[in-house]
Amino acid sequence: MGKRKQxxxxxxxxxxxxxxxxxxxxxxxxxxxKEIGVGILGYAFMGKAHSNxxxxxxxxxxxxxxxxxxxxxxxxxxxxxxxxxxxFGYQSYTTDWKRLVRDDRIxxxxxxxxxxxxxxxxxxxxxxxxxxVCEKPLGRTADESYDIWQRVQKTGVKHMCAxxxxxxxxxxxxxxxxxxGELGEIYHxxxxxxxxxxxxxxxxxxxxxxxxxxxxxxxxxxxxxxxDLARYLVGEISSVSGATxxxxxxxxxxxxxxxxxxxxxxxxxxxxxxTIEASxxxxxxxxxxxxxxxxxxxxxxxxxxxxxxxxxxLPGSKPGASAQGFRTVLVSEATHPFWQWWWPHxxxxxxxxxxxxxxxHLLTCIAKNKRVGPHGATFEDGYRASEVCDxxxxxxxxxxxxAVKQSLGPNQPAPAxxx
Ligand SMILES: NC(=O)c1ccc[n+]([C@@H]2O[C@H](COP(=O)([O-])OP(=O)(O)OC[C@H]3O[C@@H](n4cnc5c(N)ncnc54)[C@H](O)[C@@H]3O)[C@@H](O)[C@H]2O)c1
Numbered sequence: 001m002g003k004r005k006q007x008x009x010x011x012x013x014x015x016x017x018x019x020x021x022x023x024x025x026x027x028x029x030x031x032x033x034k035e036i037g038v039g040i041l042g043y044a045f046m047g048k049a050h051s052n053x054x055x056x057x058x059x060x061x062x063x064x065x066x067x068x069x070x071x072x073x074x075x076x077x078x079x080x081x082x083x084x085x086x087x088f089g090y091q092s093y094t095t096d097w098k099r100l101v102r103d104d105r106i107x108x109x110x111x112x113x114x115x116x117x118x119x120x121x122x123x124x125x126x127x128x129x130x131x132x133v134c135e136k137p138l139g140r141t142a143d144e145s146y147d148i149w150q151r152v153q154k155t156g157v158k159h160m161c162a163x164x165x166x167x168x169x170x171x172x173x174x175x176x177x178x179x180x181g182e183l184g185e186i187y188h189x190x191x192x193x194x195x196x197x198x199x200x201x202x203x204x205x206x207x208x209x210x211x212x213x214x215x216x217x218x219x220x221x222x223x224x225x226x227x228d229l230a231r232y233l234v235g236e237i238s239s240v241s242g243a244t245x246x247x248x249x250x251x252x253x254x255x256x257x258x259x260x261x262x263x264x265x266x267x268x269x270x271x272x273x274x275t276i277e278a279s280x281x282x283x284x285x286x287x288x289x290x291x292x293x294x295x296x297x298x299x300x301x302x303x304x305x306x307x308x309x310x311x312x313x314l315p316g317s318k319p320g321a322s323a324q325g326f327r328t329v330l331v332s333e334a335t336h337p338f339w340q341w342w343w344p345h346x347x348x349x350x351x352x353x354x355x356x357x358x359x360x361h362l363l364t365c366i367a368k369n370k371r372v373g374p375h376g377a378t379f380e381d382g383y384r385a386s387e388v389c390d391x392x393x394x395x396x397x398x399x400x401x402x403a404v405k406q407s408l409g410p411n412q413p414a415p416a417x418x419x
């Protein structure tokens with residue numbers, strides 16, 4: 001066989017920013033780093049995830065914008081919260097969240113408690129002058145979310161609703177591509193968040209299945225994340241048509257009065273149409289949050305279980321005219337969002353790291369007095385996601401298409417798009 005001459009083309013320019021192989025160990029702090037006292041409500045799933053993030057911020061993002069000082073942690077069971085304090089490194093613990101609010105050593109109040117405990121502690125902490133981060137959904141209903149947003153906003157503190165998936169590098173890259181107009185005019189958003197953990201009828205009724213505590217079921221728990229991403233990436237949702245189901249009503253421990261699953265067809269103010277789906281009854285789906293966006297110039301797709309990847313289809317890309325199709329972009333280059341703090345490219349990060357990026361962003365906004373939006377979800381974003389949730393529930397009840405209410409207050413500008 002004859003030797004084929006290879007054409008390799010020009011060598012691409014070196015990235016302007018490098019990380020990992022060449023910069024590992026090169027970080028320098030210089031000046032004294034100011035501390036910020038953190039008080040956290042909840043020590044279980046999110047309490048652990050947020051505490052882990054504060055600890056990582058302190059050494060991975062060197063120099064951190066502020067040095068998180070873990071002052072106090074609160075939970076219901078004294079022995080368990082004492083152990084959590086020892087394990088995560090908090091100086092003290094309490095079973096009464098009001099003590100966190102009164103504690104002058106705390107400047108940032110982190111609410112990682114169930115949804116019925118979002119409003120009162122978060123508002124009280126902000127009124128005591130503490131910056132606040134609150135888990136999603138912000139409130140159990142749009143009215144409750146609105147009240148939290150308005151009352152906290154009045155205090156002038158920084159506020160963030162913990163929609164952490166905005167801080168996955170591949171999701172931020174998607175937003176950057178959309179903002180740059182690389183997908184053109186947007187036609188479709190198709191998002192779903194599927195889990196399997198309550199499929200067993202013998203699984204007991206936990207707080208997430210109780211409307212008084214949770215507000216709604218799969219909708220507020222999982223669907224709210226998808227709704228937030230739809231708003232972050234494509235823009236405001238103007239109307240919805242929804243259906244909900246509760247497949248298993250009677251469980252050990254009581255009657256389920258929230259949705260097990262939700263399906264919605266949504267219309268965006270900018271003209272796109274889409275679907276949003278959430279369920280905790282999808283056997284085999286562990287944490288299956290996916291979205292696809294189709295525009296006039298291309299498409300992108302994301303899967304949370306493969307979170308370092310972005311699927312990209314840009315028709316007519318050259319070279320490679322004869323090999324068109326979706327391609328997998330490994331989002332781990334030094335120039336990709338958030339990678340400056342991590343490892344050499346291809347040495348992957350995971351679910352927990354989005355919380356490091358998210359809380360680092362909040363600390364930066366506090367330290368430099370910058371806006372939390374548009375990349376961080378503010379309490380306004382928390383409220384607007386709640387309005388979409390409420391509209392879906394209204395539509396499921398009425399059987400009609402329902403407009404999404406947008407009460408008072410200037411909205412975050414949607415990302416500008418050129419076609
Ligand atoms: N952003 C995400 O990816 C994500 C994931 C899971 C949960 N969440 C949200 O985080 C919040 C917490 O969920 P979770 O999964 O960590 O719940 P969880 O049940 O694992 O933990 C709840 C914690 O709150 C504490 N708590 C409950 N009632 C209390 C009271 N009266 N006083 C003091 N402490 C009390 C419990 O002791 C426990 O430590 C919810 O709003 C949920 O929707 C967000």
